[in-house]
Amino acid sequence: MRQDFRYWLDIPVRWADMDPYGHVNNAKYFTYCESSRMGWFEAIELDGFREASQHGPALVTATCNFRRQVHHPATLDVGARASRIGSKSFQLEYELYHRGDGHLVADGSSVVVWVDYGSGQAIPLPDALKERIRHYEGLED
Amino acid sequence: MRQDFRYWLDIPVRWADMDPYGHVNNAKYFTYCESSRMGWFEAIELDGFREASQHGPALVTATCNFRRQVHHPATLDVGARASRIGSKSFQLEYELYHRGDGHLVADGSSVVVWVDYGSGQAIPLPDALKERIRHYEGLED
Amino acid sequence: MRQDFRYWLDIPVRWADMDPYGHVNNAKYFTYCESSRMGWFEAIELDGFREASQHGPALVTATCNFRRQVHHPATLDVGARASRIGSKSFQLEYELYHRGDGHLVADGSSVVVWVDYGSGQAIPLPDALKERIRHYEGLED
Amino acid sequence: MRQDFRYWLDIPVRWADMDPYGHVNNAKYFTYCESSRMGWFEAIELDGFREASQHGPALVTATCNFRRQVHHPATLDVGARASRIGSKSFQLEYELYHRGDGHLVADGSSVVVWVDYGSGQAIPLPDALKERIRHYEGLED
Numbered sequence: 202m203r204q205d206f207r208y209w210l211d212i213p214v215r216w217a218d219m220d221p222y223g224h225v226n227n228a229k230y231f232t233y234c235e236s237s238r239m240g241w242f243e244a245i246e247l248d249g250f251r252e253a254s255q256h257g258p259a260l261v262t263a264t265c266n267f268r269r270q271v272h273h274p275a276t277l278d279v280g281a282r283a284s285r286i287g288s289k290s291f292q293l294e295y296e297l298y299h300r301g302d303g304h305l306v307a308d309g310s311s312v313v314v315w316v317d318y319g320s321g322q323a324i325p326l327p328d329a330l331k332e333r334i335r336h337y338e339g340l341e342d
Numbered sequence: 343m344r345q346d347f348r349y350w351l352d353i354p355v356r357w358a359d360m361d362p363y364g365h366v367n368n369a370k371y372f373t374y375c376e377s378s379r380m381g382w383f384e385a386i387e388l389d390g391f392r393e394a395s396q397h398g399p400a401l402v403t404a405t406c407n408f409r410r411q412v413h414h415p416a417t418l419d420v421g422a423r424a425s426r427i428g429s430k431s432f433q434l435e436y437e438l439y440h441r442g443d444g445h446l447v448a449d450g451s452s453v454v455v456w457v458d459y460g461s462g463q464a465i466p467l468p469d470a471l472k473e474r475i476r477h478y479e480g481l482e483d
Numbered sequence: 484m485r486q487d488f489r490y491w492l493d494i495p496v497r498w499a500d501m502d503p504y505g506h507v508n509n510a511k512y513f514t515y516c517e518s519s520r521m522g523w524f525e526a527i528e529l530d531g532f533r534e535a536s537q538h539g540p541a542l543v544t545a546t547c548n549f550r551r552q553v554h555h556p557a558t559l560d561v562g563a564r565a566s567r568i569g570s571k572s573f574q575l576e577y578e579l580y581h582r583g584d585g586h587l588v589a590d591g592s593s594v595v596v597w598v599d600y601g602s603g604q605a606i607p608l609p610d611a612l613k614e615r616i617r618h619y620e621g622l623e624d
Numbered sequence: 625m626r627q628d629f630r631y632w633l634d635i636p637v638r639w640a641d642m643d644p645y646g647h648v649n650n651a652k653y654f655t656y657c658e659s660s661r662m663g664w665f666e667a668i669e670l671d672g673f674r675e676a677s678q679h680g681p682a683l684v685t686a687t688c689n690f691r692r693q694v695h696h697p698a699t700l701d702v703g704a705r706a707s708r709i710g711s712k713s714f715q716l717e718y719e720l721y722h723r724g725d726g727h728l729v730a731d732g733s734s735v736v737v738w739v740d741y742g743s744g745q746a747i748p749l750p751d752a753l754k755e756r757i758r759h760y761e762g763l764e765d
Contacts, residue, residue, distance in 0.1 A: 212495070212497075213494070213495065215494075215514060215517075215518050216517060216518055216521045216643075216644075217514045217517055217518070217643060217649055217651065219643060219644045220639075220640060220642060220643070220644070221639075221642045221643070221644065221646045223644045226376075226640055227372060227376065227401050227404055228369045228370070228372040228373045228376065228640060229369070231368060231369040231372055232369045232497060232499045235367075235368065235369065235497075235498060235499055236497050236498055236499070239498045239555075243556075260368050260408055261407065261408055262405070262406065262407045262408065263368055263405070263406055263408075264403070264404070264405040264406075265403065265404055265405075266402065266403045267401055267402055267403065267404075270462075273521075274525075321411075353636070353638075354635070354636065356635075356655060356658075356659050357502075357503075357658060357659055357662045358502060358508055358510065358655045358658055358659070360502060360503045361498075361499060361501060361502070361503070362498075362501045362502070362503065362505045364503045367499055369499060373638060373640045376638075376639060376640055377638050377639055377640070380639045380696075384697075414662075415666075508658075509654060509658065509683050509686055510651045510652070510654040510655045510658065511651070513650060513651040513654055514651045517649075517650065517651065542650050542690055543689065543690055544687070544688065544689045544690065545650055545687070545688055545690075546685070546686070546687040546688075547685065547686055547687075548684065548685045549683055549684055549685065549686075552744075603693075
């Protein structure tokens with residue numbers, strides 16, 4: 202639900218986001234979620250919590266449920282929020298609303314793992330980052 | 343597993359599929375799955391099973407698990423298969439292998455609903471289409 | 484120059500518009516110009532000037548000059564204007580400015596031909612459309 | 625003409641390359657040209673001619689003429705060749721043919737400048753690179 206989300210990004214749909222069916226192509230929803238995720242990373246100032254320059258986030262899974270077709274022109278409000286924090290990963294949830302009529306057009310989720318890009322291995326989330334996310338989202342320990 | 347898939351499409355990765363991380367962007371995997379899905383639709387001759395021109399498939403959910411990074415240049419073998427057939431929908435599964443080293447780089451799934459595009463409502467899958475899919479995939483009734 | 488343009492569209496750059504060089508990929512500029520062109524079509528109410536449903540615009544050439552790199556996050560102001568009207572075609576020009584520093588980051592042009600989609604042949608621009616464009620852009624006969 | 629080109633890349637059109645007009649979107653042709661350009665860079669082993677790691681190519685202009693519509697499924701043969709070598713830049717030309725019927729569907733060109741990415745300034749093309757391109761393309765001094 203909308204009130205569960207603190208972070209929102211408004212994304213204008215581009216004409217070229219549509220496919221031969223005349224509606225927004227399914228892969229574009231993942232780009233919309235990515236845009237919102239990148240904005241959320243910035244909102245929590247994720248870069249400041251890297252303990253080494255080669256440590257950072259990596260997407261390991263992404264899911265989207267397509268609930269209503271979207272046609273250009275339209276603007277979507279795309280919320281992102283961390284819903285669960287693990288030892289080496291956290292889960293983000295997304296909700297995409299049509300600004301005009303307020304309808305939920307899609308929702309989704311993704312799992313972000315903290316990775317040492319050098320070794321390619323998952324590593325523990327920095328404690329300060331976990332604390333930061335909990336604080337930003339109002340999650341309990 | 344590879345032997346579970348009858349339909350395969352080889353997809354050359356394009357340089358522009360990569361993002362600032364220098365690897366294939368997450369949204370592109372959904373385009374790869376879509377390409378394979380469209381090829382599978384053609385392989386089962388889905389168009390011939392429409393009982394009306396405004397009846398046809400609609401994607402309602404898509405998921406992908408990203409198991410290994412992919413870098414251009416590369417060619418992926420992308421399998422698609424129906425794994426479950428319901429009354430108004432069926433589920434497709436995908437596996438994406440790197441042609442060079444044979445590694446599984448991603449897998450995913452999606453649910454395809456049979457829709458009357460006029461009303462936007464889900465309608466029963468034509469029996470002949472269900473039979474066709476079962477036969478193509480070697481599924482039991 | 485900015486003052487030559489009446490129509491402007493602001494386009495937020497998406498993170499995924501960037502490529503492995505870490506800047507906006509060249510093909511995306513054509514999508515930005517397309518977005519502005521579609522907005523310009525709407526601004527002049529082009530659809531109302533079709534003399535038959537199968538008559539309409541077709542792009543026959545597109546050019547872009549890349550003057551400065553663009554990095555996410557950024558918003559571009561993308562102007563479009565008709566600069567020349569022929570018997571069966573008109574030319575559009577584009578200028579793309581970085582909203583933050585005001586720099587021109589790219590400019591381009593395209594030729595749009597009026598086509599009978601049925602035959603695929605170029606046909607004369609409706610006089611009323613030519614007049615409409617001249618009026619909108621303040622062009623002389 | 626086809627015989628003017630030594631380098632060719634075959635590019636399968638993806639379903640998602642099409643837009644609501646049901647044909648390949650104009651911006652995708654620039655991605656096709658880019659794929660061919662990257663392959664040509666590899667064919668001439670451009671990386672070996674960098675005199676410093678921060679020296680390399682930058683695209684400053686791109687043009688495409690759209691001659692025939694392309695629809696999925698299709699495979700395009702996309703040729704790239706250097707047509708002119710300057711002191712700090714060279715020009716590439718492209719021709720895109722439909723593999724099925726052999727028709728020219730588009731042609732285009734781009735100017736590639738040799739740049740010091742550190743300063744962002746154009747610098748002279750290494751003599752060895754100019755010689756390499758002339759030799760590869762059979763151009764005279």
